[in-house]
Amino acid sequence: MKKLLSVVALGALMSSPALSADVKVGSVAGVTGPIAELVAPILAGRNLAADHVNAAGGLLDGNRLVMIQADSQCDAKAAVDAASKVVNVDRVVAIVGASCSGATSGMAQAVTIPAGIASVSDTSTAPSITDLDDNGRVFRTVPSDAYQGATLAQYAYDLGFRRLAVTYANDDYNAGFAAVFAATFPELGGTITASQAHEPAKPSYRAEVATLASAGDAEALALFAYYGGSGITIIRNSLEAGLFSRFLGGDAMVDQSVIDRIGADTLRGNIWLTQPISEEDSVSHMAFADAFAARGNDPQAPFAAHGYDATFVVALAIEKAGSTDSAAIAKALTQINDPDGEIINAGEWAKAKAAIAAGKAINYEGATGSVDFDANGDVPGSYGISTVGGKGTWQVAPIH
Incomplete structure (x- = not known):
């Protein structure tokens, strides 16, 4: 089945029909900044979804889906500038x-919500996004850290940790993630010996690490940071000073550069990172994985499948709306997961297009699993734990 799906997908791409016009969708991502390496496969996932759409008839009356890339740099101000450009100049x-x-959050509050433009993030997990006054314009294909923080706390407790120090970068994602973790761990019976915010991109965190270590007999450091912002430096400073040797954290630390710069032997058995994962045994995920791997990409790359789904659901919403009207697209995003609708898997654009044209309800089962937006634009999800494997790379196992 997997081979058949990938052959069909690749065959469709090779015989892509000529399309009549362009429908522009912004592809805003941290192309540069502290997670640049993490973003590259996410963009590849987005582009694969767009190619699947264009290879199987395109949007509406044969229009070509064009992804207009803009660099948000993992920064609120840069994201505002990027979104302003694609909305006001490129007219996405x-x-x-x-x-x-x-x-x-910055992009949504300053640009997309006032403009009435729907946005679907594939990586933004801060709990605060749930509470945005967005008039039904902000969605995400990745679950909130309200779940991930609790999952990491439970996993740490199950590993046997009872006393943990916490440090987090002073930004929406890391502060929100850390807050949920720090609230949940004591409820399970653990103790937070110290909790401290830090500013990203400093050359050294020796003073901060020393303060955390002196506050109590912590068994490990729970580190909430972007790997390229402060994460790698904090781990290195902790090890060099002999203050912490074991670390817990989340998806923003899952990058090969962490292992390469700290050392696989040093981290093996001493670091545990949660990350959202896909339902890898589903037909939909296997179709995505085969097509993605055929292009030389790793289907297990963090958020790559989420990037695919975010793009595919936007395309489905445009098709469902029957127009490029922004309000209609936002409304249609809530109508593509009817539990009684015809199931649409990753890559099945021709099937989706035909069903919508026939007036049928559809139910998109994505590369990541169910993309069933709730009233806040959030989705459910599953998590895995990343550890350093024998080959010196991250290995991911589901958390049950």
Whole structure:
């Protein structure tokens, strides 16, 4: 089945029909900044979804889906500038992105919500996004850290940790993630010996690490940071000073550069990172994984499948709306997961297009699993734990 799906997908791409016009969608992402390496496969996932749409008939009356890329730099101000450009100059009808929660919040509040443009983020997990006064314009294909923080706390407790120090970068994503973790761990019976915010991109965190270590006999450091912002430096400073040797954290630390710069032997058995994962045994995920791998990409790259789904659901919403009207697209995003509708898997654009044309309800089962937006534009999700494997790379296992 997997081979058949990938052959069909690749065959469709090779025989892509000529399309009549362009429908522009913004692709706002942290192309540069502290998670640049993490973003590259996410963009590849987005572009794969757009290619699947264009290869199987395009949007509406054969229009080509064009992703207009803009760099949000994992920064709120840069995201505002990027969104302003794609909305006001390129005239996009919707946006996929941004990367990083602070960037998404800034972009949404300053640009997309006032403009009435729907945005679907594939990486922004801060709980605060749930509470945005967005008039039904902000969505995400990745679950909130309200779940991930609790999941990491439970996992840490199950590992046997009872006393943990916490440090977090002073931004929306990391502060929100840390707050949920720090509230949940004591409820399970653990103790937070110290909790401290830090500013990203400093050359050294030796003083901060020393303060955390002196506050109590912590068994490990729970580190909430972007790997390229402060995460790697804090781990290095902790190890060099002999203050912390074991670390817990989240998806923003899952990058190969962490292992390469700290050392696989040093981190193996000493670091545990949660990350959202896909339902890898589903037909939909296997179709995505085969097509993504055929392009030389790693289907397990964090958020790559979420990037695919974010783009595909925007395309489905445009098709469902029957127009490029922004308000209609936003409304249609809530209508593509009817539990009684015809199931649409990743890559099945021709099937989706035909069903919508026939007036049928559809139910998109994405590359990540169910993309069933609730009233706040949030989705459910599953998590895995990333550890350093024998080959010196991250290995991910589901958390049950």
